[in-house]
Amino acid sequence: MIKRTTTKVTYRASSDIAFIKYWGKKNKTLRLPENGSLSMILNGLDTVTTVEFSQKLSKDDITIEGESDAKEVIRVVRHLDRVRALAKIELFAKVVSENNFPKATGLSSSGSGFAALTYAATRAAGLKLSEKEASILARQSSGTACRCICGGFVEWLDGETSPTSYSESIFPANYWDLRDVVVVVGEQKKKISSTRGHKSARSGKFYSVRQQHISEKIRRLKKFIKKKDFTNFGELVETEALEFHSILLTSQPPIIAWHPGTVEVMLAVQELRSHGLEAYFTINTGFNVHVLTLPKHEQQVRKKLESLPLVQKTLLAKVGEKPVEIKNHLF
Numbered sequence: 001m002i003k004r005t006t007t008k009v010t011y012r013a014s015s016d017i018a019f020i021k022y023w024g025k026k027n028k029t030l031r032l033p034e035n036g037s038l039s040m041i042l043n044g045l046d047t048v049t050t051v052e053f054s055q056k057l058s059k060d061d062i063t064i065e066g067e068s069d070a071k072e073v074i075r076v077v078r079h080l081d082r083v084r085a086l087a088k089i090e091l092f093a094k095v096v097s098e099n100n101f102p103k104a105t106g107l108s109s110s111g112s113g114f115a116a117l118t119y120a121a122t123r124a125a126g127l128k129l130s131e132k133e134a135s136i137l138a139r140q141s142s143g144t145a146c147r148c149i150c151g152g153f154v155e156w157l158d159g160e161t162s163p164t165s166y167s168e169s170i171f172p173a174n175y176w177d178l179r180d181v182v183v184v185v186g187e188q189k190k191k192i193s194s195t196r197g198h199k200s201a202r203s204g205k206f207y208s209v210r211q212q213h214i215s216e217k218i219r220r221l222k223k224f225i226k227k228k229d230f231t232n233f234g235e236l237v238e239t240e241a242l243e244f245h246s247i248l249l250t251s252q253p254p255i256i257a258w259h260p261g262t263v264e265v266m267l268a269v270q271e272l273r274s275h276g277l278e279a280y281f282t283i284n285t286g287f288n289v290h291v292l293t294l295p296k297h298e299q300q301v302r303k304k305l306e307s308l309p310l311v312q313k314t315l316l317a318k319v320g321e322k323p324v325e326i327k328n329h330l331f
């Protein structure tokens with residue numbers, strides 16, 4: 001093993017929202033997904049991570065949001081091990097990471113977290129990966145992170161092998177000015193992690209039906225994005241979210257991700273449309289809701305949703321860029 005001199009590196013990466021969801025893994029260790037997925041990177045839901053490998057450390061020193069949660073630490077150390085193996089170094093690392101949005105509530109903090117970690121750790125270890133290589137590496141730590149390595153509108157190609165399962169930007173961030181009003185109805189940790197959910201993905205009888213149609217759905221959604229056809233785009237995204245949750249509800253054991261506030265927001269979004277405010281919801285495995293809309297409706301949509309009794313607050317996201325290196329280190 002080479003003992004290379006390393007530097008302190010900080011990256012900021014954004015989370016994403018999947019329009020067509022990745023659900024189920026065909027290879028657990030490599031995190032190869034059962035199906036491809038499409039998402040938009042969210043500028044406004046960001047993680048900043050600083051990494052430094054050092055000869056002075058006798059073990060990895062990891063702090064996420066001011067805490068060293070044992071399960072999170074194990075996952076980060078496993079990813080650092082992948083980076084050490086690639087860079088052929090034996091040094092331990094100090095890692096500090098902060099989000100500007102609640103983690104483990106269905107807002108894909110693992111996506112932005114592991115994308116920032118992948119770039120910061122590889123650069124700190126003296127490696128310079130291509131976007132494709134970074135996406136393949138990030139995928140092994142978190143499926144969503146495989147997409148958060150890229151910018152704009154992103155497709156994750158499912159692939160049968162590790163080298164063929166990576167993400168790429170299909171349209172840049174400035175292609176279409178969409179807005180995501182992220183509606184927070186709770187900040188407590190969700191009860192069922194996505195990692196657990198992926199394991200039972202195939203257990204319900206509707207999963208195979210979903211899989212038969214998913215490539216066609218991806219093809220149609222790409223067409224609507226290309227044409228900037230918001231109505232067809234939004235209807236398809238909302239239908240996909242409901243289909244995805246019907247898979248969760250009918251898996252064994254069932255996963256009921258929604259809180260009362262989630263349902264309140266879903267009904268309110270459909271009501272907004274009947275008053276001419278075009279907006280569509282989508283939800284991951286948590287209870288917080290992403291409401292997609294156009295810039296001209298954003299303020300009104302936000303105001304209406306913030307006035308609902310069970311809504312705590314909204315966060316605003318625009319279409320985001322790929323991760324960037326920044327000079328403000330966290331330690």
Ligand code: PMV
Binds near residue numbers: 023144
């Ligand atoms: O990357 P994971 O293991 O957190 O799984 C993400 C699963 C969904 O958020 C439900 C869908 C997706 O594609 O982001």
